[in-house]
Amino acid sequence: MTGAPITVSFSDGAVVTVPANAFSSGNGTGPVGDTQAPTAPSGLSSPSKSSSSVTLSWSASTDNVGVAGYRIYRGDAAVATSSSTSFTNYGLSAGTSYTYSVRAFDAAGNESASSNSVTVTTDGGGGSGYGHSIAGSSVQFYVNNAPWADVHYTINGGAQQNLRMTQSGGNNSYQLTNLPAGATVSYRFTIGLAAGGATETVWTTFTVGGGAYGHTISGSNVQFYVNNAPWADVHYTIDGGAQQNLRMTVSGSNNTYTLPNVPGGATVRYRFTIGVAAGGASETAWVTFAK
Secondary structure, rough: OOOOOOOOOOOOEEEEEOOOOOOOOOOOOOOOOOOOOOOOOOOEEEEEEEEOOOEEEEEEOOOOOEEEEEEEEEEOOOEEEEEEEEEEEEOOOOOEEEEEEEEEEEOOEEEEOOOOOOOEOOOOOOOEEEEEEOOOOOOOOEEEOOOOOOOOOOOOOEEEEEEOOOOOOOOOEEOOOOOOOOOEEEEEEEEOOOOOOEEOOOOEEEEOOOEEEEEEEEOOOEEEEOOOOOOEEEEEEEEOOOEEEEOEEEEEEEEEEEEOOOOOEEEEEEEEEEEOOOOOOOEEEEEEEEO
16 A cells, blocks of 8 residues: 555556555456557568468567457458468469468457558479478368379278369369378379370378478479477488488478479478477378479
8 A cells, every 4th residue: 555546557458546545456447348459560571482382471560458469361361360470371272373461460359450462473383293281181282284183092091082183274283171180191193294195193191280281392392391380390311311300490380491402203201390389299100202
């Protein structure tokens, strides 16, 4: 207690006025509840991209109480949220333009005005660019620059599925949704040739994790990624050579490492060590694919 009144203001807007030489308790008076939206994010840009992913970065918003996160819009649709000022959108079609904007939100649900928009065109990919990308419980298979392509896959050793992929501008894709965490997927492609006939790829096997991780192929580059982890290491071999073990580059909660100049036909084998926020780490199963 003091000889003067004291006004105590709380982060939710509540105010408690304490008279001189007295105690006060209760929920307070005055404005209750946060009604002020954060400022709009600024400087939205795309520092990197591949044939199936776009990475976004922006400057932080401010708020009278605190920014809880950012909502990422692709066109008019919200596609994800991020707790940091960066985000990577995986599972996109090669050679396709996407327009993004970002809005900040606070714990009370107030959403800011939109950031500037940015339009990004994914890479077209190399002539033999094919593979898969993982986003949550979904996997997108893709084959670049081919008149047509079929994907053949099994889940947990079940019956083989054989499907013609959706073709758009020379790029082919097929999305497999609602895969349970821990599911083992094996797949290969039959790729049509412009001169006629087709070629077959080797089988690739991977395990779907609780978070999104995997690889994408863009021309001669392979990008490994692990989402929503404080850190991650990638371990890989090329054509059975010495195993390489590297700490991935972290941005926000997403981790990436790009392996450049991988020759066509090379066999790449990899797994991840993924850091856990509470401490320790988890290991993924080995994945093998042919470039």
